[in-house]
Amino acid sequence: MTSIPESDQVNNYNSFAEIYNTENESSLENAYYERPATLRLAGDVAGRKILDAGCGAGPLSKELRDRGALVSGFDKSAGMLEIARKRLGDDVDLRVHDLAEPLPYADGEFDDVIASLSLHYLKDWGPTLAELRRVLRPGGRLIASVNHPTADYCIQRMSGHRPNYFEVYRDVGEFEMGGTTIQLAFWNRPLHKMTDDFTAAGFRIARISEPQPDEAGRELFPDVFYLLETAPSFLFFVLEAE
Numbered sequence: 389m390t391s392i393p394e395s396d397q398v399n400n401y402n403s404f405a406e407i408y409n410t411e412n413e414s415s416l417e418n419a420y421y422e423r424p425a426t427l428r429l430a431g432d433v434a435g436r437k438i439l440d441a442g443c444g445a446g447p448l449s450k451e452l453r454d455r456g457a458l459v460s461g462f463d464k465s466a467g468m469l470e471i472a473r474k475r476l477g478d479d480v481d482l483r484v485h486d487l488a489e490p491l492p493y494a495d496g497e498f499d500d501v502i503a504s505l506s507l508h509y510l511k512d513w514g515p516t517l518a519e520l521r522r523v524l525r526p527g528g529r530l531i532a533s534v535n536h537p538t539a540d541y542c543i544q545r546m547s548g549h550r551p552n553y554f555e556v557y558r559d560v561g562e563f564e565m566g567g568t569t570i571q572l573a574f575w576n577r578p579l580h581k582m583t584d585d586f587t588a589a590g591f592r593i594a595r596i597s598e599p600q601p602d603e604a605g606r607e608l609f610p611d612v613f614y615l616l617e618t619a620p621s622f623l624f625f626v627l628e629a630e
Contacts (some may be wrong), residue, residue: 392544398560398571399509401444402514405467407566409445416612420605422533422622423448426504427614429531429597429626432458436499441522446472452502460493480560486545487516496525503532505622508574511556517589524629536623537579554578570581579623591627598623 401408412418426448428480430438434456440449443461445468453459453476462485463469476482485492487503488510501520510516520530540551550558560573586593598599601616 398573399465400571401465402467403589404565404568404570405445405465405471407568407570409468409471410448411565412445412447416601416605416609416616417621418447420602420608421599421616422505423451424602425597425599425622425624426502426531426533427451427455428599429595429624430500430502433500437497438500438502439498441492441501441503441520442509443472443482443504444468446482448473448502448504450475454479457500460498462487462491488512490515491519491523493523496523496528497523499525500529500531503530505533505535507532508534508576511558511575513585514589517585517591520627521590526629527611528629529594530586530625530629532625532627533622534582534625535574535576536580536620537577539619539621540574540576551576556581582623584624586625586627590630592630593625594628595626596623597626 389528397403430452432606433452435458437458438452440452440459443449443463444465447505449459449461449472453492460481461472462483463472464484464486466484469484472482483492487506501524503520507513507516524530537553556577558573558575560568560571562571583593601613606613
């Protein structure tokens with residue numbers, strides 16, 4: 389991954405929504421690592437009102453709904469939400485909305501907010517976390533997963549670069565999905581910056597998790613499963629609204 393200027397083709401999920409959805413449904417990192425880990429942290433969600441912040445094509449929303457949660461979701465990409473509506477039906481409140489903007493929900497509306505691999509698209513977490521805190525009831529939870537702060541740093545070091553771990557910096561990577569090359573950009577930040585932002589927004593850190601991948605993925609991905617066994621790609625937080 390390397391830092392490059394902004395481009396209309398970076399994070400343009402509308403242009404590759406179907407390809408990304410297909411990859412997300414069955415990939416090792418999503419289907420057998422991030423999504424199962426998030427669901428385990430959420431626990432028993434029956435009857436809980438949950439906001440899926442950055443819901444994409446809706447695979448996590450569907451899992452939560454199947455477990456009895458009352459789910460709402462939003463995403464910046466209209467193309468991804470079109471797939472989500474086909475997956476979830478018209479009875480689920482899904483909205484096109486940017487995570488970086490004030491949220492169109494009432495104060496204390498939700499028991500839980502889940503931000504699954506969405507916060508790392510933002511340079512400044514402060515305003516967004518304040519909004520996520522606002523729409524949570526007192527004692528509600530924010531369950532968040534983000535790129536692990538050491539993952540990109542190690543990749544950069546192995547490729548001959550030496551980024552400053554303590555800085556917030558943007559990286560753009562090219563990924564092959566379904567025979568198509570797509571560009572995704574993320575903002576990387578050190579662990580202490582994440583935890584400082586969480587507490588400044590009024591959250592108590594209840595848990596930090598570096599989970600193992602789901603064992604069911606071992607047989608399906610025998611050549612790469614060990615990579616997630618020995619080094620985490622994502623970092624998970626359970627945060628309680630104070």
